[in-house]
Amino acid sequence: MASRGFAIRAKWLFPLLGASLALTACGGNNDKGAATGSPSAPSASSASESAGSGDPTSLKAKLTFMQWGTQEEVNQTKELLKLFNAKYPDIQVDVVSKDWETYWTAITAQAASQSLPDVFKMDEAYLDKYAKLGAMKDLTDLMARNSFDASEFEPNVMKKLQSGGKQYALPRDANTIVVFYNKKLFADPKTNPQGAPVPTGEMTWDQMTDIAKKMTLDKSGRTAADPGFDASSISQWGLMMDAAGSADSVLESQLWSNGAKLVNDDESFAMNSPEALEVLTRFRDLITQQHVVPTFGQAQSLSKDPFLSLTTGKVAVSFGGSWNTSEYKTAGIDFEAILPPKFKEEKTVVQETGYAIGPTTKEEQAAWTLVNWLSGPEGQIALAEQGQSVPANKKASDAFLAKDEGYDKQVFIDSQKYAIPVPFFDGKEKLLWDIIPQKLANPLSGKGDLQKAIEDIQKAYGK
Incomplete structure (x- = not known):
């Protein structure tokens, strides 16, 4: 799968x-094992293949x-x-x-x-x-x-x-989370009137934002970088990213990219930091100030799964999973895959x-x-x-x-x-899949204060 x-x-x-x-499941497990985390020994093969x-x-x-x-x-x-x-x-x-x-x-x-x-x-x-x-x-x-x-x-x-x-x-x-772009949109002067270069791996967020502005078009053909751009009638989006709804696959790695964390090693909440707020502010501004990323509602009107928005032909660049390539092909999208943009260091997610x-x-x-x-x-x-x-x-x-x-x-x-070294632990799935999407979606779309959202997330998480 x-x-x-x-x-x-x-x-x-x-x-x-x-x-x-x-009450019952532990009864049969008598294999205590060794104390090492990632056992390794020189070997010509993966193992002797015998217990x-x-x-x-x-x-x-x-x-x-x-x-x-x-x-x-x-x-x-x-x-x-x-x-x-x-x-x-x-x-x-x-x-x-x-x-x-x-x-x-x-x-x-x-x-x-x-x-x-x-x-x-x-x-x-x-x-x-x-x-x-x-x-x-x-x-x-x-x-x-x-x-x-x-x-x-x-x-x-x-x-x-x-x-x-x-x-x-x-x-x-x-399977990994990377970034995909629609090659046809970049090659066609009608959908790339400013001649934006195709994105490359490990770009900074400033570089990605500049490309996204040039690839976001209103219904009159003006880009988000042009005077008179109408943010209320966007026909092509420069970038698709649902940071709140994709907290596990997008947000957490980008926090690490900026020297922040979602949770600490002891499972305590760690997002209440200046570095984390910087990431959230950048992502909010891409929606509310730069107008290159759709709000949650706008994203849902394109595709219920944000990773499949590229299949609509109306998105230039999008975060996505390695497993999405077959769906892009089925939709007839000529695409390329690159490493995600970064704040300070390149970080990705492996699922x-x-x-x-x-x-x-x-x-x-x-x-x-x-x-x-x-x-x-x-x-x-x-x-x-x-x-x-x-x-x-x-x-x-x-x-x-x-x-x-x-x-x-x-x-x-x-x-x-x-890949960020963040194993799941019991309770983290609720933080990623329930609490963050509920508490962060509106503030990232400009409806609410980000710092308060962080505090609300921490309170709901309870650690």
């Missing part, structure tokens, strides 16, 4: 998690693997497993798939009854919640015993699947899913072999060749880039180097 789609799936069911899971002694290729076991996703994604998983079985013919893997909401309801119920699958997909947003409730095996010791080579991944990619300094899942993919092992599995050896293969070079190269996700393993980069899709895919690999 390409991504969680945070803005779309901000609210969903967890009513039983705190109660039933806390114990003996030849892993001779293992005989039957595993259940559960994931969320469409039938197409199930078929892609089964294709990966065919390759896995070519090497491990006696490890049978049955695939169970559910839609997003049903998946988490099932995981919650199965964790409470200690009947979790042997291996299952885990989203970074909920890893900490489930790890604290004992719903996943701590992989740290398994990784150390098998000389797992963590250097095959960017450190912050591994860290996003940790809780309390321990590794609870191995990376499946590393990850990983592979976890059930704490009560009776087939630990086989489960480890499967998870290690899927995250290792062979599995990740096969995933890259399918073209469905950006691989997390560095050794799969060449296979991913070899498939020419008409735009610079290297940006998705490069962006992993700049």
